[in-house]
Amino acid sequence: MPSGQVTHGPSDSDPKAAYPQPSTARPAPRVRTARAAEIIDAARTLLEDRGPRGLTMRKLADTVGIQAASLYKHLPSRSALEVALVEHGLDEIGSALHGALAKSTVDPIGALLDTYRSAGLANPQLYRLVTAGSFPRGQMLEGLEAWAGEPFFLAAGDPHLAQALWSFAHGTLLLELDGRFLDGSDLDRTWQAGAEAFKAARRAIPRPSVR
Amino acid sequence: MPSGQVTHGPSDSDPKAAYPQPSTARPAPRVRTARAAEIIDAARTLLEDRGPRGLTMRKLADTVGIQAASLYKHLPSRSALEVALVEHGLDEIGSALHGALAKSTVDPIGALLDTYRSAGLANPQLYRLVTAGSFPRGQMLEGLEAWAGEPFFLAAGDPHLAQALWSFAHGTLLLELDGRFLDGSDLDRTWQAGAEAFKAARRAIPRPSVR
DNA sequence: CCATTCGGCTAACAATGTTAGCCGAATGGG
DNA sequence: CCCATTCGGCTAACATTGTTAGCCGAATGG
Structure with missing residues (x-):
């Protein structure tokens, strides 16, 4: 899902741009x-x-x-139908994440995780399908996956931390959906514990300097 | 997978026990x-x-x-066969995790993540099956899941951080198995980025005092 | 010695994705 | 205006899936 490089967007000279701007375009739907x-x-x-x-x-x-x-x-086939559903899911999650990031500059990681979780909980089966075992990358809309995952790179500042953050979100959401956590455990606090850890790690990384 | 409470084991008076001891017993195999x-x-x-x-x-x-x-x-059925396979997987992963924790007291979180990753990569399909969508909790060996997940609680010290840590491991492993990360991205560093974040969070939590 | 259980077999059923082939209705070019 | 073509429905069928029913020979044990 995550995109590759996050280059600085066109607002490179805007001093308010504390975070890099999106560089990936949302591909046109089929x-x-x-x-x-x-x-x-x-x-x-x-x-x-x-x-x-x-x-x-x-x-x-x-x-x-x-x-x-x-x-x-x-x-043409059932798997083509699944591809279509996956594309729907990616589109919605990507929109939600990009929207969340655009809104909150104060706590991007927290906003991102909240949005990711909400999106998944709203459509559990679709989320499972989107992230199911091996899906047909080749048949999917080019660039959709990268665009949907980009917000993690924007929020984390560092590609490795971004992938780790995405992993945490993905894992927590799956376990929550599957009911694998302790019965009666406070999942809000589980999400928060992870969020705090990643926010602290983010603080240890220098902001991309805006020249 | 994670167990419930982690009470102090029988070596409560041993001052070397910097971490709580296992309280869950590995259930006898069928x-x-x-x-x-x-x-x-x-x-x-x-x-x-x-x-x-x-x-x-x-x-x-x-x-x-x-x-x-x-x-x-x-x-009796195919799903019973799957239950058996899941039990095998849980048993192996649990053994590996408990073993890793017993060995390394210096960096339990790092050791745990390494072991988790290795175990998953060694048996990818089995790991997927074990953690697949919704599995029949009721039909499984009582206590096996709790026992297998316990090391996360032992290593993290706090139940919420433990679940978050497990989520990270689970998510990262799944994404790695499914090849969803960036092509050519250094997965070692992704794992490490998460590990560092959780180790730092662990340090911010007081050790359980050993009276 | 004989009844019972064990563990194999064949035949079959329902549900799954999928293909082949038929056909009526719309549609559009000469 | 006619006619060929495409569109979008239908029925019938096939292979593959999990699973059940029922038969039967061999071991086994009271």
Whole structure:
């Protein structure tokens, strides 16, 4: 997900720019027929409230009022459908993260983690799908993954700390979604404990000097 | 995975015990017939080198030289097989973590993360299975999960920091296994960046006083 | 000695993704 | 205006999945 280099944006001479500006562009979404979009949408709600095993071609066809085989007039395969869902998820999470970062300059790491967590909790199954085992990088929209992950690099200041921060967010969210933490443990404080650790580490890294 | 409370062990009066002692006992493994163990073993190697989609009842039966239906004379279902594999994985990871912690008192967090990473990289598919979406907690060996996760609590000193540390390890390992980090990025340094952040946070927490 | 259990087998079923082939309705170019 | 083409539905079928039912020979033990 994370993008590569974070170069300084066009506002290089703006002294208020304490953090580097986004350099990655959000790729244009795919063009789709109305029917295909409708199917993908139905798939999404089916996934979200019936779970991954509830998302089957025949059930999906049913909710759309169609025969399963007819789905293939609109989508080449089930995995293509999954790619579409993953792209939706990445787009939403990326938007949320970029938005959060644009708003809060005082505590970017905290804002980022909060937003990441909220986005995941709002669509648990979709988040799981997006970050599931091995997904088809080759078939995905070029640059989408990089754009969605970029805020971590912007907030952390250092690429390695950025990846570590993303790892923490990803791991915590997955464990929270899967209910793997201690019963009754205060997850807010778990998130906060990690956030504090990374904020402190961030402070130990020199700000990128704005000439 | 993490255990609940970490009470002080029997060596409460030992002044060298800078960290709390394990209080959770490793649950006794299930008793199994030789044939069942053989099947589970075959399933494991099948999973590890053919991937999760390569582990099918018929293929498993083939490698054991049996008919698929005959597997059900030894195992009640595929999900029971998965539970067995998960238990294997938890047992191995737990052993490795407890061992690492017992050895290194100088840098427990670093040792823990190294061991966690190694264990995961050694058996990627098994690790994915162990930490996969929602697994059947009810069917698992009682206390195994708690025992396996306990080292994080021992090393972190604070339950919330422990869960955050575990989250970081889990997230980083998953992202590494799934190849989601930047191509060519130095993962050692990513792990290290997180490790440093958590070590610093650990230092800010008072040691549990040993009366 | 015989009943029971063990552990293999074949046959079958339902559900999954997916393909082939048919067909009516829209559509657009000559 | 007609006709060829495309669009988007349908039914039927296939292979593969987990799983169950039922048969049967060999060991086993009271």
